[in-house]
Amino acid sequence: xxxxLHPKVxxxxxxxxxxxxxxxxxxILIFIIVNISIKGLPQxxxxxxxxxxxxxxxxxxxxxxxxxxxxxxxxxxxxASPLGVGTAIYLTEYTREGWATRxxxxxxxxxxxVPSIIxxxxxxxxxxxxxxxxxSILSGGLTLAIMVLPIIIRTSEEAIKAVPQEYxxxxxxxxxxxxxxxxxxxxxxxxxxxxxGIMLSVGRSLxxxxxxxFTAGSALRMPTTLFDSGRTMxxxxxxxxxxxxxxxxxYGTAAILMISILLINLxxxxxxxxxxxxxx
Amino acid sequence: xKEYKIRLEELSFFFGDFQALDQVSLEIRPREIFxxxxxxxxxxxxxxxxxxxxxxxxxxxxVTGRVWLDDEDILSPDCDxxxxxxxxxxxxxKPMPLPRxxxxxxxxxxxxxxxxRGKMEELVETSLKAxxxxxxxxxxxxxxxxxLSGGQQQRLCLARTxxxxxxxxxxxxxxxxxxxxxTAKIEETLSQLKKHYTIILVSNNTKQIARATDRTAYxxxxxxxxxxDTARIFTIPKDKRxxxxxxxxxx
Amino acid sequence: MDQGKFVERVLFLLALSSIxxxxxxxxxxxxxxxxxxxxxxxxxxIFSSHWAPTKGHFGIGAMIVSSxxxxxxxxxxxxxxxxxxAIVLAEFSSARVRAFLKPTLELxxxxxxxxxxxxxxxxxxxxxxxxxxxxxxxxxxAAVILGIMILPTVISISIDALTAVPDIYRxxxxxxxxxxxxxxxxxxxxxxxxxxITAVILGMGRAVGETMAVIMVAGNAIKLPAxxxxxVRTLTSNIALELGYAxxxxxxxxxxxxxxxxxxxxxxxxxxxxxxRRR
Numbered sequence: 048x049x050x051x052l053h054p055k056v057x058x059x060x061x062x063x064x065x066x067x068x069x070x071x072x073x074x075i076l077i078f079i080i081v082n083i084s085i086k087g088l089p090q091x092x093x094x095x096x097x098x099x100x101x102x103x104x105x106x107x108x109x110x111x112x113x114x115x116x117x118x119x120x121x122x123x124x125x126x127a128s129p130l131g132v133g134t135a136i137y138l139t140e141y142t143r144e145g146w147a148t149r150x151x152x153x154x155x156x157x158x159x160x161v162p163s164i165i166x167x168x169x170x171x172x173x174x175x176x177x178x179x180x181x182x183s184i185l186s187g188g189l190t191l192a193i194m195v196l197p198i199i200i201r202t203s204e205e206a207i208k209a210v211p212q213e214y215x216x217x218x219x220x221x222x223x224x225x226x227x228x229x230x231x232x233x234x235x236x237x238x239x240x241x242x243x244g245i246m247l248s249v250g251r252s253l254x255x256x257x258x259x260x261f262t263a264g265s266a267l268r269m270p271t272t273l274f275d276s277g278r279t280m281x282x283x284x285x286x287x288x289x290x291x292x293x294x295x296x297x298y299g300t301a302a303i304l305m306i307s308i309l310l311i312n313l314x315x316x317x318x319x320x321x322x323x324x325x326x327x
Numbered sequence: 328x329k330e331y332k333i334r335l336e337e338l339s340f341f342f343g344d345f346q347a348l349d350q351v352s353l354e355i356r357p358r359e360i361f362x363x364x365x366x367x368x369x370x371x372x373x374x375x376x377x378x379x380x381x382x383x384x385x386x387x388x389x390v391t392g393r394v395w396l397d398d399e400d401i402l403s404p405d406c407d408x409x410x411x412x413x414x415x416x417x418x419x420x421k422p423m424p425l426p427r428x429x430x431x432x433x434x435x436x437x438x439x440x441x442x443x444r445g446k447m448e449e450l451v452e453t454s455l456k457a458x459x460x461x462x463x464x465x466x467x468x469x470x471x472x473x474x475l476s477g478g479q480q481q482r483l484c485l486a487r488t489x490x491x492x493x494x495x496x497x498x499x500x501x502x503x504x505x506x507x508x509x510t511a512k513i514e515e516t517l518s519q520l521k522k523h524y525t526i527i528l529v530s531n532n533t534k535q536i537a538r539a540t541d542r543t544a545y546x547x548x549x550x551x552x553x554x555x556d557t558a559r560i561f562t563i564p565k566d567k568r569x570x571x572x573x574x575x576x577x578x
Numbered sequence: 579m580d581q582g583k584f585v586e587r588v589l590f591l592l593a594l595s596s597i598x599x600x601x602x603x604x605x606x607x608x609x610x611x612x613x614x615x616x617x618x619x620x621x622x623x624i625f626s627s628h629w630a631p632t633k634g635h636f637g638i639g640a641m642i643v644s645s646x647x648x649x650x651x652x653x654x655x656x657x658x659x660x661x662x663x664a665i666v667l668a669e670f671s672s673a674r675v676r677a678f679l680k681p682t683l684e685l686x687x688x689x690x691x692x693x694x695x696x697x698x699x700x701x702x703x704x705x706x707x708x709x710x711x712x713x714x715x716x717x718x719x720a721a722v723i724l725g726i727m728i729l730p731t732v733i734s735i736s737i738d739a740l741t742a743v744p745d746i747y748r749x750x751x752x753x754x755x756x757x758x759x760x761x762x763x764x765x766x767x768x769x770x771x772x773x774x775i776t777a778v779i780l781g782m783g784r785a786v787g788e789t790m791a792v793i794m795v796a797g798n799a800i801k802l803p804a805x806x807x808x809x810v811r812t813l814t815s816n817i818a819l820e821l822g823y824a825x826x827x828x829x830x831x832x833x834x835x836x837x838x839x840x841x842x843x844x845x846x847x848x849x850x851x852x853x854x855r856r857r
Contacts, residue, residue, distance in 0.1 A: 058759035062670060068662035069679075075726055076686055079697060133592030141586050143386055153851060154597040160780070160847045161603065161840070162787025164814045168836050169603045171821060172610060172829075193599045200596060213423045217484075220381055221436035221491060222413035226585045231435065232425055254690030257789040257814075261821055285692045285790060288699070301693050312688040316681045 080305070087302025090295055096303070100267050104283060105293045109300055111269040115184065115277030118270060119263055120252040122188025123195055128245055130192075131199030135241075138200075139207045140229055159197035163257040166194050170262040182264025182276040190262045191255060195248035202247065206240020206322065207233060239322045246315035250308045256281045280304045331395075332357040332495065332525045333378065338392035340373055342385065347373040349549040350392070360517060360526045362540030362557060364533055366572070369546040371529045375497045378527070379415040380408045396495070413440055416488035420500040422480035424472035424487075429464055432472045432483060433490045440491065450490050458486035459516050478509025485516065495525045502535065514539045533573050537561045545569045607840055611833030623834060629800050631820070631828040638835055640802045644717065644810035645786055645842075647803065648796065651721025652728055652785040657778055659725070660732030664777075667733075668740035669762050680737075687730035695794030698723040703795060712807030715797030720810065723791050728781040735780060739773020740766060776850045783846040786839070789814040813839045 052060075098108030134151065142148050170190030180186045210233050218228035234241075256279075264276035265286060278286070280300055287297040331354040340348035348370045355361045363371045376382040377394060380401065394401050401411055413436070424432050433454055434447045442450070451468065455461040460482040464475070472483055481501060488496055498517075502510040517526060517539055530536050536543055537557060544554040545566075553560060553569045564570040615623050618636045626637025663683060667676055698719055707714030743766050751761040767774070797809020798819060811819075817832050817839075824832055 054757045054760055058757040061759045061763075065662045065666050065670065068659050069666045072659055072663050072683065072686075072729060073679075076682070079689055079693070080685070082697060082701075083693065130592055130596050133589050134596040137586075137589035137593040141589055151593055151597050154600045156851065157844065157847050158600045158603075160783050160787075160843050161600070162789065162814060162843060164787070164789040164817050165603070165607065165836050165840055165843075168817055168821065168833065169606055172833075173602075173606060193603070196596055196599065211423075213419070213421065214425060216381070216384070216419065217423050217425060219384065220379065220412060220417035220419070221487065222409050222411075223436060223439055224409050225582055227439050231439070236426060250688055254688070254692075256690065256692045257818060260818070281690055281692055284690075284696070288692070288696045289794065297696070301696065305689060305693055308688045308690065309685055312685065313681065316684060 080309075083298065083301050083305050086295075087298040087300075087305075090299025091302060095296075095299055099269060100283070103292055104267065104287050104296055109280060109283060109296070109303070111267060112278050112280045112283040112300070113303075115263065115270050116253060116279040116281075118184045118277060119187040119191055119259065119279060120249055122184060122273075123191035123252050124245060124248060126188065126192035127196045127199055127248065131196050131244070132203045132241060134200050135203035135207055136229060136234075138204055140225070140233070155197045155200045158193070159201070163194060163255060166190055167258045167261040169193075170258060175262060181274060182262065182266070183274045184263060184270050184277050185273040187259050187263025187277070187279075188273075190258050191252050194255065194258060195251055198248045198251065199241075199244045202244025203237070203241045206237035206244070209240065209322065210236045239318050243315045243319045243322070246311050246318070250311045250315070253279075253304060253308050253311070254281055255279075256285050260285070331355060332397065333527075334395040335374075336393040336395075338374075338377065338394060339390070340370070340377060340382070341389040343387050346549055348377075351546075351549075351551050353544055353551060353554055355525060355527060356542075357525050358521060358523070359541040360521055360528055360539060362536040362543040363527065363529045363546060364531065364536045364543060364572070365546035366531065370549045371546050372499055374546070375417070375499050375527065375529050377402075378495070378497055379412045379417055380406070381412075381417060383408065413491050414493055415495045415497060416491055416493035417497045418481075418484050418488050418499065418501050420503045422477055422484055422504070424475070424480050424483055426471070426473060428469045429472045429475070429483060430468040432487050436487070436491045454486040454490040457489050457516070457520060458482045459512055459519075460486055476509075478505050478512065481505060481509065481513065482516070485513070489520070493524070495527065496520065498526065498528045500530055500532075501528070502530075502532070510535070533561075533575075537573075545572060547572070604840070607833055607836050611830060611835075611837045614827060614830040614834045615837065618834075624838070627800070627802055629816075631824070631831050634827070636827075636831045636834070638813065638816070638838065640800055641811055641813050641816050641835070642838065643802055644796075645812040645814070645839075647717055647806075648720045648724060648792065648810065648812055649782055649785040651717065651806070652724035653778065653782060655722060655725030656728040656732055656781060656785075660729045660777070660781070661736055661774065663729070663733045664736035664740060665762060665767075668737050669758070669766065683733055684730060686726070687734075691727065691788060691791040692794070694723050694727055695791035698791065698795040706807065710807055712805070713797060713809055715795060715809050716807045717796065717803050717810045718806040720792050720796040720812070721806070723795055724785045724788055727788060727791060728784045731784050732777045732781045735777035736770070736774050739770040739777065742773065743769045772853050776853050779846050779850040779853070783843055783850075786842055786846070787814060789818050793818055813842075 095108040097110050099111045100109055101107035138148055138151060170186055174180045174186035174189050175182055214232050215228055218232050259279050260282050263279060265278045265282055266276035267278055270277035281304060284297055284300040284304060287293055333355040335351055335353050338348055338351045363374065365371050382388055390402055430451055433451050437450060452461060460479060463479060475483060502513050520526060528540055540557045543557045543560050545552045547568060553564060553566045560569060561573055564573065623636055623638060624642065625639045627640035628635045628637040667679055671679060702719050702722060703714035706716060706719055747765050747769055748761055751765045792812050793815045796812060796815060798811045798815055799809040800811050803810045813835050816835050821832055
């Protein structure tokens with residue numbers, strides 16, 4: 048028979064194990080960031096940032112991929128934000144909890160769970176082929192917009208719900224219409240939370256590869272219209288690494304990509320914390 | 328002069344199955360301070376919220392009877408609720424300034440109601456003076472309203488209601504969270520405001536009702552028990568239950 | 579029509595179009611893929627492992643098995659690790675440590691999947707090849723990388739579940755003389771179990787659906803793996819690898835693969851929602 052250990056001993060053992068596992072997770076994270084940074088940051092010169100890629104990316108910089116990334120991300124955000132924020136307003140301010148809100152919320156959760164490759168598949172056949180937009184900034188932006196929509200809906204909904212109910216009561220008692228109440232008081236108060244959602248969406252868009260490979264394509268030319276194909280940084284990095292074109296340039300691209308996403312996410316997190324603090 | 332400003336005819340109010348008001352009839356005269364007293368859950372706050380249709384915000388309510396504001400039936404579906412709420416202002420029990428500057432709190436509603444922009448400064452000053460807050464805040468109108476003390480916040484809420492230039496002011500236990508000095512200031516303000524406004528004051532503080540109102544109704548379990556001049560009710564109540572309540576033997 | 583009604587209708591339309599995007603995706607994938615499943619026969623499509631799309635053989639059995647095995651492997655690694663982080667953060671760390679640790683761990687969510695895959699190829703694959711044998715690009719490599727990638731999902735949802743347990747439970751247990759660990763194990767974890775199960779299920783969804791990192795480290799061979807060191811091709815990689823050049827029935831077959839993936843994900847999401855609602 049195994050002797051029964053003293054509870055204090057098991058507690059010490061359990062705590063040590065849990066902290067060790069947490070430490071391991073932290074180490075993995077640090078390893079990833081340090082590894083990419085050490086090999087990538089030396090590549091990050093002004094020339095690398097502001098020159099177009101040459102010879103499939105073996106030489107030159109990544110300027111056109113930065114521009115393509117900005118274009119598709121911007122398009123996705125411009126399309127998804129009004130839709131997402133509008134949906135959140137409808138869910139929180141205009142409907143009582145019921146079957147309609149449940150369906151919309153469940154649908155949005157499902158949409159959040161749809162794998163990006165399925166979105167890529169969908170965007171490829173609908174936008175690229177059937178609607179004839181081709182591999183383009185437009186097809187990529189449209190598909191990305193669908194991808195980030197649930198993020199924007201959820202964060203906006205939470206932010207709007209966090210605005211104290213009493214503010215709405217005060218506004219109504221002052222003779223403001225519901226729409227005035229929403230635009231003058233509710234939305235301004237929820238703005239940091241909504242911005243957080245949009246920033247997280249930007250982060251998601253920057254790092255997305257599966258969707259864009261099949262919708263925005265991989266042309267290295269500088270995109271000039273919505274119908275031009277554009278290779279984003281993440282896709283560029285994937286191709287450089289996968290086809291072994293240039294490891295230094297792959298590291299450089301990865302470093303820029305990773306650092307910008309981490310900074311955006313960190314800013315979003317800080318903003319959210321401030322919002323939480325304000326209302327608690 | 329009309330004999331009433333607001334007239335309730337057999338007003339009943341239900342939340343789902345719960346009846347919050349049962350056949351309430353009463354008249355409120357122009358430019359009087361009318362007190363509504365009663366224990367918690369007696370229906371007094373509900374009554375107040377019917378008068379500017381704030382009750383619309385609660386799901387599953389049913390109202391029967393009639394409520395007249397001057398000659399307008401405010402329970403009719405044709406009633407313009409937004410306009411009604413501009414005519415009948417409500418001050419809530421918890422001071423709740425909006426997260427804006429003091430000035431913004433005051434001019435928000437008048438501006439959206441389409442009042443002349445040139446008059447805003449004057450409006451800020453007169454409403455703050457009427458709420459006896461002007462001296463304390465005149466140098467920091469652009470500061471956040473959230474920085475004010477509780478008593479100041481509540482007077483700001485009163486000023487905000489006054490800035491809409493309403494005809495009737497509803498006050499729902501406006502001093503419940505305040506210290507005696509702030510309470511005294513609010514009561515003093517009310518007696519000044521009486522010259523221009525019809526005021527309905529809900530309170531479960533019988534002393535405040537006795538001090539501050541002209542006429543009083545006593546509500547108990549969704550029904551009116553007694554209505555009359557405040558002085559009379561507090562000296563010779565007709566109903567035993569009123570007597571019990573004001574002398575503190577209630578419950 | 580007055581302004582209020584107008585605004586309400588516009589917002590309703592926005593909400594409707596948000597949701598319709600999901601409906602359109604579903605309908606689209608099914609319309610494109612179902613005919614092929616019917617022609618091939620559902621059992622053949624799902625259970626056969628003979629995939630030669632240019633010759634008319636569409637069996638994705640091996641890929642389904644591979645997807646499930648890779649996901650299972652990711653769970654074995656990711657769930658204990660993620661749960662440990664969540665318990666440490668929610669129960670055993672001071673406010674100051676938590677304020678630093680939580681946002682730091684959330685950075686994991688921001689690292690793009692291609693970067694995970696890339697580091698897997700550079701570091702993990704050679705390690706496996708040199709010390710365990712096989713080609714290195716393998717089920718094991720994919721499982722390890724996915725195990726790390728699901729951490730943010732598992733951690734954040736588990737933390738929510740743990741912090742939702744009322745403090746009275748903890749106080750009651752401590753007052754009875756239990757140690758902190760006994761309290762966590764016997765009181766807090768059982769009380770948070772449905773939330774933790776949700777975290778695991780959503781982590782599974784994330785692992786099943788991941789594409790780019792898996793393509794880079796899994797080796798992509800279409801056969802039933804005999805050991806964890808064998809290369810595998812998952813459902814997601816199958817779509818991504820062949821979409822670029824597929825046409826006609828071949829492309830339909832990729833949509834059919836998408837249907838299977840979609841159904842798996844929906845079942846996972848639905849059970850997560852049901853579990854959350856029952857709580």
